[in-house]
Amino acid sequence: MTKAFVIGGTRFIGRHLIEELLTHGDDVTIFNRGRHENPFADEPDVDHVTGDRTDRESLEDAAQAVAPDIVFDMVAYHPGAVEHATRVFADADAYVYVSSGAAYAAEEVPKREGETPLEPCSPAQATDDMPETYGNRKAAGDRAVFEAAEQGVNAMAVRPPIVYGPHDYTERLAYWLHRIENEERIVVPGDGTNLWQRAYVEDVARGLRLVAKRGTPGEAYNVGDRNAVTLDRMVELAARALETDVDVVHASNRELSVADLDAEAFPLYRPYPHLLSTAKIAALGWDSTPVETAMARTVTDFQESSRTGIENGPDRDAEERVLAVLDTL
Structure with a gap:
């Protein structure tokens, strides 16, 4: 049984990801602050560790206690958080960072992984919380994934555009x-x-799991409605x-x-137009609903x-x- 560690997320994308993992027989541990109702509280194959991913010691303690096989980082909004997580989970079979289609800088149609330029990110942008720098920070997180992979970490990124579907609290x-x-x-x-372009949430969840199981370290994968x-x-x-x-x-x-x-x-x-090519993730066996x-x-x-x-x-x-x-x- 694969031990999956989900950082953040029982409300929307993370909730669907956990259901996807359970469907495939994986054992799941959720790591979050516990500020929202946990829909998996009565699920025997889901453990919950309370902690704040911005508290580095808390994340390190959870990683040591759980020793997960695969890690899904749902709530990394600053590149420093990605850099730290890739060090903490350097020995995992897969670390998957949830990035965003907003990481792309050029208005190309479609936007392709490894071809379309990513947003720059200044030191000031890397630590702020402004909506205007969201794409810059996500792009910097992608670069942190690539750098970690060069050091031997099995780190990958998934880039969805706007996500929709059941339990979408963004409304x-x-x-x-x-x-x-x-x-x-x-x-x-x-x-x-x-x-x-949008991405149906169940497809994002399926894509995250496929990338963890079949993806190539150091790569990014777009996921969206085909x-x-x-x-x-x-x-x-x-x-x-x-x-x-x-x-x-x-x-x-x-x-x-x-x-x-x-x-x-x-x-x-x-x-x-904002359109992401999904050919790369489709090659892993993924398709959209x-x-x-x-x-x-x-x-x-x-x-x-x-x-x-x-x-x-x-x-x-x-x-x-x-x-x-x-x-x-």
């Missing part, structure tokens, strides 16, 4: 699901062809899963300005929850002001 997609479920007409920024959909297509899939109809009204920045909005005020909108199935599962979870995502985008009053103006044109 970015929930904003759209709530609108579609409750309104007959909604505003979609731009012309609806905006393309920001059928990337536009914003309009996402709305269409969501409406179908919600068994409703919605009238989509497109609005330019000029039209949105009547409510003091712009396109980027809406979640999951990006002005330039059909987007229709992924959306249906996401919607079922949404309807069983109290999530609305309304704080992630424009309020309905602002949207109605835009609709009113567009009706006069």
Whole structure:
């Protein structure tokens, strides 16, 4: 039985990863602060060690006590944390760092591992917590993985774009699901062809495990929906899963300005296409869930929850002001 050590994460990606590991008969130890409900509290094959990964001694003590075969680092947000973890778990069969598609610096379509440049990261950026430097810090974490691999550590990185699916506490997609479920007409920024690839959470979990088992040390692997959909297509899939109809009204920045909005005020909108090549992880035997199935599962979870995502985008009053103006044109 493989001993897996998951640093952080019982809320979303980590929760699905643990379910994936259990499905394959792995023994799991969770290491986190214990600030959120543990859905695996009654699972005999899941142990829980309470600790803060920013406390280096705490992480070192847990590593010595557990002696894991494979390690998944879900909450490393600074390169120093990755550097330390790769030293602590230098003898593990695999250390897998959860990076991000935000680590890429160039607007290439698609973005490819080892080809598309990564974001730079200054010493000041490496230690701050600003959202604007998230990609810089993730890229620096990737470089720490590569350097560790050069020293003989079996370290690898996985780069997903925005992740969605059941238990998504970020509620970015929930904003759209709530609108579609409750309104007959909604505003979609731009012309609806905006393309920001997403990754279904169960596929990310499966990819993490495959990289740990079959990946090559020193490599990074993109993981995302292989059928990337536009914003309009996402709305269409969501409406179908919600068994409703919605009238989509497109609005330019000029039209949105009547409510003091712009396109980027809406979640999951990006002005330039963001698409990651997934050929490399597919070569390990990975594939993604059909987007229709992924959306249906996401919607079922949404309807069983109290999530609305309304704080992630424009309020309905602002949207109605835009609709009113567009009706006069």
